[in-house]
Amino acid sequence: MDATPAPPRGEPPDAARGRGRGRATAGLAALPRLLRGRGLRRLLLVRLLSQSGDGAFQLGLAGLLLFSPERAPTPLAVAGLLALVLLPYTLVGPLVGTLLDRWRRRSVLVGAGALRALAVLATAGVVLAGPAVSEALLVPAVLVVLSVNRLVLAALGAGLPAVVAGRDLVLASAVVPTVGTLALALGAGAGTAVRLGAGGAGADGLVLVLAAALVAASAGAAARLRPAELGGGGSPTSGARTAGGPAAAVRELHDGLRHLAARPAAARAVVALGASRAAYGVLLVLVVVLARTRLAPVDDADAALALTGLVLGGVSVGVAVAVAVTPSAAARWGPRPWGAACLALGALAAAALAAALPVGAVAVAALVGGGALLGLGGQGLKICVDAVVLRAVDEEHRGRVVAVHDAVFNGCFVLGALVAAIVLPLGPSDAAMAGLLLPLAALLVAASALMGGRRHRAPAAGAAPGDAHG
Structure with missing residues (x-):
């Protein structure tokens, strides 16, 4: 039987005042009221700075790995690097996510942000040291940066119910x-400006220095949050919470x-999200296969790239x-x-x-x-799943569940792409x-039927319209 989720512990003070206003402030019309919350504005600032740093970091890597004359990786090598970047944290992330319940999430944001800034700065040093050094150290440095970044994003997600009704x-x-x-795009744009302005062999390293500065600023912004503002670090629920270690x-x-x-409502939502992400991987x-083999001349990589970009623009x-x-x-x-x-x-x-693709025109x-x-469909589902999971899960378990949710989100995307790559011939x-x-x-x-499974308990009196459906 589906549990009716209670309002999360640590709910903002204005949550009870606004819970009965209903549809008058539903949807995007409620955005001005939402942004009046100081905690949410501070959380948004942390995310803005953090993901701007991500954008600059990814731009620096793209310049290094894809547009550098001395490095011209094959498509297989690029796919291998993507798998190397995505899969390790997907496998260990749920375990690392236990830290989001054991420690205060504000402390995780500050500490992980500082660690990530140092790792990005170290990556910049590796790049500036030259190809002989960077070939051996670049991938481990990138793995550290991106793995810590996933922990930061999970902490931001798990802390959201503490600052939002x-x-x-x-x-x-x-x-x-x-x-x-948007911040990711802004960071990439700033990195592009630095790269074009600097020029020369050290341009990518300077872009990574910019990324390190932005990430460090995000850790500083997180430090402005109150220590308990994002939750976490509660009292142990079992003997396991009193000791550390694997x-x-x-x-x-x-x-x-x-x-x-x-x-069950939250669990089914996570499973349904996995099916949606697998669909993205297949697509x-x-x-890529159709663009390279059927819809563009085989010897025209630029046309295939343009077609792929057009489809991603549609997405x-x-x-x-x-x-x-x-x-x-x-x-x-x-x-x-x-x-x-x-x-x-x-x-x-x-x-x-399936019906339209065989028709070439x-x-x-x-x-x-x-x-x-x-x-x-995919983004609409993701928004709904995030809300269902955050609303249903208790505060003291939220970090672990959000980390599992994150692993499903990334892992099923990789799984869908892998299945399609194996099944689909050139x-x-x-x-x-x-x-x-x-x-x-x-x-x-099937996932749609799972996500929309019947609810067996009536909503509490005064609940918002969306609460009636879990």
Whole structure:
């Protein structure tokens, strides 16, 4: 039976005052009121600076690995590096996430931010030292930076309910990641300006120095939060919480997973999100294979790259639409029903792609349109899942559950891409594409049914409209 989630402990003082106002302040219309919260504004500042640093860091790596004359990696090498970057934290992240419950999350943001700034600065030193040194040390340095970054993002996510009222979690889950994405683009733009302005062999190293400065500034902004403002560091719930070490982390993770399993609505939402991310992985591989073998001249890599960018642009449009419409839609119908509708939309897009791609005249338009629908459905679902999980999980387990959620988000994307890369041949036939897309559509339909499973308990009196659907 689905548990009716209680308002999270540590809810902001204005949560009770606004809980009964209903639809008048639902959706994006509530954004001005939401941004009046000092805690949320400070959290947004940390995210802005942190992800601006991420953007500059990623730009510096792109300049080093993709546009440097002395390094011209093969596609297989790039894919291997992506797997190396994504998978290690995906595997160990849930264990590391126990720290988000054992320690105060504000302390995690300060300490991890400072550590990440030092790691980015060390990466800059590796790059500036020259190719002979960087070949051996670059990948370990990048792994440290990105792994610590995932811990920072998980801490920001787990701390969100402490500065946002429960009824505003859908809106906050839409706005905060969007701000982070914009900050990522701003950081990359600043890095581009530094790279073009500096020129020469040391330009990429200077971009990484800029990234280190931004990350250090994010740690300083986190230090301005009150020590207990983001929660974490509560009293132990079991003997495992009183001791450290890997064995204790495993016990704490098991406790967190049992806590999630006891909240079926949240558990089903995480599983449904995994199905959606697998669909994204499949779509990415399908686009790359079709662009390189069927939809652009085989010997014209620039045309294939432009086509891939066009499809990803369609995905971005869908994501933007989801951010605009999901808060209001989830406030009206509830986050779980709207998330289920988003998954059904993704299933429709996959089935339509299976029918349209064999028709050469509309293949490109089908990919762009299908990408937009999957972007809309995927981002709308992600916003709803974030809100459902944050609302359902108790404060003392939230860090572990958010870390598991993060691992599912990244791991299923890699899994979907891997399955598509194995199953889909180069120059795929119409039958091969249908054989990949139609089962994917069926998976998304099943996930939609799982996400929108029936609720068995009535909402508490005075709950916001979205609360009636978990």
